[in-house]
Every structure is written in structure tokens, then in C-alpha cells.
Amino acid sequence: MIRIQGLTVKYDDLVAVRSVDLHVPAGTVFGLVGPNGAGKTSMMRAIAGLLVPAEGHCTVAGVDVQEDPVAVHRMIGYMPDFFGVYDHLLVWEYLEFFGELYGMSGSSLRRRIEEVLEITDLQIKTDSEIGGLSRGMKQRLCLARAMVHEPQVLLLDEPASGVDPRGRYEIRRLIDRLGEIGKTVLVSSHILPELSDICDMIGIMEKGNLVAHGSMDDIAAELGAYRILTIHILDSKAETVPGVLAGFEHLHDIEVAGDTVHATLTDDPEALAELLQRLINAGIRIGGIQEQRAELEDLFLQLTRGELA
Ligand SMILES: Nc1ncnc2c1ncn2[C@@H]1O[C@H](COP(=O)(O)OP(=O)(O)OP(=O)(O)O)[C@@H](O)[C@H]1O
Ligand SMILES: [Mg+2]
Structure with a gap:
């Protein structure tokens, strides 16, 4: 579903991602783990078509991200690591806004908004201003936004950062459920155990290199476990x-x-x-x-x- 070939991302002279090859089959929950600055966000942004790679290319369901970014945007839900806030927007207005950007409207959009609010446990905040949400709630709203147009592929950049233990558990369960219903999920984290239970495959990044990837057992063997x-x-x-x-x-x-x-x-x-x-x-x-x-x-x-x- 996601195929990355020879991907290199540069910021001037700095190489953030170095010749990465990766294939994430449909229906796989793939965890990308690595320390700060490893290149996780850069890789996700390249898949989402938000930056132009120095070399290589990414395809989603066979569609080249550079050639047809609009088609790719419809298939993916991207949850960025930072949340650009629209403080005075209400929670439902925010979701309606993004739903409309994806061409949704009317009762089907309203139904979908109710669904994603329920999934992310935000119903009680439907009429609240975004500026007044806690960090964890903003994080969950961001996840709701990534799901509103029912994408087949989800790119979740540190979805659990700043979320309390209960919320982290809920997010993990949610990702697990997304996998069960056949979504392809690429999720990043600094913490390996946080992903090891819910991911079918894991990739470990350091300094722009994908140093190990495979099933949890493969990784354990590769790390000399x-x-x-x-x-x-x-x-x-x-x-x-x-x-x-x-x-x-x-x-x-x-x-x-x-x-x-x-x-x-x-x-x-x-x-x-x-x-x-x-x-x-x-x-x-x-x-x-x-x-x-x-x-x-x-x-x-x-x-x-x-x-x-
Ligand atoms: N917009 C940018 N301009 C210049 N350098 C950047 C930019 N974005 C990222 N970098 C650099 O690219 C490298 C990889 O950063 P990236 O954000 O992809 O890492 P990451 O694995 O997501 O890290 P973190 O865990 O801290 O989110 C880092 O050295 C970072 O400083
Ligand atoms: Mg990052």
C-alpha cells in the first residue's frame, strides 16, 4: 500500500532521510521508532506529499505522490506531530471544515463527525472552543480530523505524545482497531514497547537510516535479542x-x-x-x-x- 524507493530527504546540506526503501503491505500497522531527529517526520511528510524528496519516490496504492498528490491526499489521513490550532473554532466546526475540504457535506458529513468524535472520545467537547482543550484532547481531535474522510491509509506522527496513560492506552486500542478493519497505518513513536504490541511490523530509524525493519521477532533477532x-x-x-x-x-x-x-x-x-x-x-x-x-x-x-x- 505504501512503497518507498531510494527516498532521500535533504534540508540544504543536512540529510534527514538517507536512501530508504520500505514496503508497507495493505492492512499492516507499521511502527516507525527512532530518537529525536532520526528522520521519522521527514519520511512521513514525504509520503504525504508535503515535501519534495531530493531522491527517490513514494507511492500510495500504486499512485506516485509527486505525480498525483491530490489522489494521494484523498487516500491518506495525516496526523502531524504539531497541531496548528485555530483557537476560536469549535470542535465540530473544525471537523466540518476539514470534511468539506475533502468534498464531504450534509448529513453524511454530520454522521461521520459524530462517529469520529465517538471513536476519539470527544463527544462532550463537540461545542467547545479548540483553544480550551487540553493537550491530549487536541491530540485526539487531530486524530479525529485525520480520520474524517475515511482514508485507507493513516500516517500518525507521534499520536500519543502529551497524552495521559489512559489516553495513550485508548490511542493504542484505536490503532489496533484501525488495523483490524483493514486500514494501513504508519505510526511513529520514540518508545519501542509502546508500538511492539500493536504493530505487525516495526522499522527502526537512526540518523536518517532505516537500520532494521520487519516483524517484532525479526527485529529482536536483528538486534541480537x-x-x-x-x-x-x-x-x-x-x-x-x-x-x-x-x-x-x-x-x-x-x-x-x-x-x-x-x-x-x-x-x-x-x-x-x-x-x-x-x-x-x-x-x-x-x-x-x-x-x-x-x-x-x-x-x-x-x-x-x-x-x-
Ligand atoms: N524544516 C526543516 N529545516 C531544516 N532541518 C530540518 C527540518 N525539519 C527537520 N530537519 C532536520 O532533519 C532531521 C530529521 O528531523 P525529523 O523531524 O524528520 O526527525 P524525527 O525523527 O521526526 O524527530 P522527532 O522524534 O524529534 O520528531 C533533524 O536533524 C532535523 O533537525
Ligand atoms: Mg518527528
Whole structure:
């Protein structure tokens, strides 16, 4: 649905996005994660046709953004990271204004406005002035605006910034629901765990480069993630386990404590299957297994450490 080829965005000499290739299939919720200045907003603005790339191009549903920006604008809902406020406009006037810009009118527009206000939980503010909304409410209004013309593709630039925990949860749930009804969503955040639950795919950006992308499992593997297993061994045979597992390539570390073995393993289902197979083949009986995954946020911080400096 979104295809980016060799995209480079420059501001004078500064390269904000460097030769990025990316494909977001229809119906995918794709999370773009990276520290400040990584190039997330620049990439989204290029997809939305709001800036002219130095090189490369973007297509949405096969339509080139540079060649036919109007057609692309109809298909996408863009929620910018900053909200240009029209302080004295009322909430419903604001949504009506944007709906009309997209050629909507009359009762169908009114119905749609009610829907998006309900989805974003803003009904009680329908007749309030925008200037009097809290930051989180403005953020939700902005999301309502991005959805008013029922676009197939949503570009959400930090939709949860400045929103309280309850509101963040609601926004995550909303994005999840958008994915369920088949929308294609590209959403950015600084925080990996915030996206990992709701996204089908994740891309990690730093300094204009897309350094890793794929499913959460792919990313974990690419970041060198590991899992720590605590295995309870029966028949007092724990001492024999390190010998049995000697030379096993996916094993990073092993420690025996009484009847328990702590093994650090590559985060790959194949690795776990193979480990269990080896133990069973050696006649070792397993009483129980607990596992702990390396915190992805730690790995993400490692990957992007010091990039701000
Ligand atoms: N209008 C602009 N003029 C000049 N430089 C810009 C402009 N917009 C962005 N940049 C620069 O491009 C780089 C990428 O910025 P961008 O806003 O795309 O990053 P980001 O990942 O969205 O960051 P943040 O998490 O802070 O929103 C930064 O170095 C930034 O200073
Ligand atoms: Mg940004």
C-alpha cells in the first residue's frame, strides 16, 4: 500500500532521510521508532506529499505522490506531530471544515463527525472552543480530523505524545482497531514497547537510516535479542546439562544451580526446539521451564545510544 524507493530527504546540506526503501503491505500497522531527529517526520511528510524528496519516490496504492498528490491526499489521513490550532473554532466546526475540504457535506458529513468524535472520545467537547482543550484532547481531535474522510491509509506522527496513560492506552486500542478493519497505518513513536504490541511490523530509524525493519521477532533477532531459560531438571542430572549442550551454537551462557539450569539462548524458536531435543535425546527429563525475554527497550537503546550527540 505504501512503497518507498531510494527516498532521500535533504534540508540544504543536512540529510534527514538517507536512501530508504520500505514496503508497507495493505492492512499492516507499521511502527516507525527512532530518537529525536532520526528522520521519522521527514519520511512521513514525504509520503504525504508535503515535501519534495531530493531522491527517490513514494507511492500510495500504486499512485506516485509527486505525480498525483491530490489522489494521494484523498487516500491518506495525516496526523502531524504539531497541531496548528485555530483557537476560536469549535470542535465540530473544525471537523466540518476539514470534511468539506475533502468534498464531504450534509448529513453524511454530520454522521461521520459524530462517529469520529465517538471513536476519539470527544463527544462532550463537540461545542467547545479548540483553544480550551487540553493537550491530549487536541491530540485526539487531530486524530479525529485525520480520520474524517475515511482514508485507507493513516500516517500518525507521534499520536500519543502529551497524552495521559489512559489516553495513550485508548490511542493504542484505536490503532489496533484501525488495523483490524483493514486500514494501513504508519505510526511513529520514540518508545519501542509502546508500538511492539500493536504493530505487525516495526522499522527502526537512526540518523536518517532505516537500520532494521520487519516483524517484532525479526527485529529482536536483528538486534541480537536473547531469551533466558530457567530449566528445572529432574533426577539430579542438572550437572550433566552443560556437557550435553557443549558446542550448541545458539547457547550464549549456561549456569547450574542445584536442580536448575539457567541458559541464555538466541531469541529464535528453532533454538529452543533444538535445545529441548538435545536434552531429551540425552535422556534428561525436564520438570519445568520458565522464560524471560531480553527487554526490547534495552536493545533499542543500545542500538540508538549516543546518536543524539
Ligand atoms: N524544516 C526543516 N529545516 C531544516 N532541518 C530540518 C527540518 N525539519 C527537520 N530537519 C532536520 O532533519 C532531521 C530529521 O528531523 P525529523 O523531524 O524528520 O526527525 P524525527 O525523527 O521526526 O524527530 P522527532 O522524534 O524529534 O520528531 C533533524 O536533524 C532535523 O533537525
Ligand atoms: Mg518527528
